[in-house]
Amino acid sequence: MTDHSDSVASSPAPGLPELQRRLASFAAARHWQPYHTPKNLASALSVEAAELLEIFQWLTPEESARVMDVPDTAHRVTDEVADVLAYLLQLCEVLGVDPLAALAAKIERNEHRFPAP
Numbered sequence: 380m381t382d383h384s385d386s387v388a389s390s391p392a393p394g395l396p397e398l399q400r401r402l403a404s405f406a407a408a409r410h411w412q413p414y415h416t417p418k419n420l421a422s423a424l425s426v427e428a429a430e431l432l433e434i435f436q437w438l439t440p441e442e443s444a445r446v447m448d449v450p451d452t453a454h455r456v457t458d459e460v461a462d463v464l465a466y467l468l469q470l471c472e473v474l475g476v477d478p479l480a481a482l483a484a485k486i487e488r489n490e491h492r493f494p495a496p
């Protein structure tokens with residue numbers, strides 16, 4: 380397993396509520412809330428997911444599995460993951476969706492829908 384510890388912050392990552400609060404404060408301080416409609420946030424989420432995909436677009440499966448071994452590429456992947464999560468968390472905030480509860484419910488549904496053989 381590859382050690383990616385140098386590509387993340389050394390201090391413990393804050394929880395989702397703290398991150399959502401900081402994202403909301405960042406947007407509010409710049410008067411960006413009018414632009415943060417559900418439609419705009421869903422669009423931005425899709426664009427950022429495409430930017431993440433672009434990094435992998437022409438890689439072989441083997442190259443894609445080693446993408447975090449190249450520091451510049453690892454940084455790009457980490458940066459796009461942050462962008463995707465930022466817009467997903469902001470979308471959840473404006474829609475009143477608890478992302479962790481939604482994921483837990485989805486996993487539970489899938490466990491029943493696709494039982495292990």
Ligand SMILES: [Mg+2]
Binds near residue numbers: 427430458462
């Ligand atoms: Mg981006």
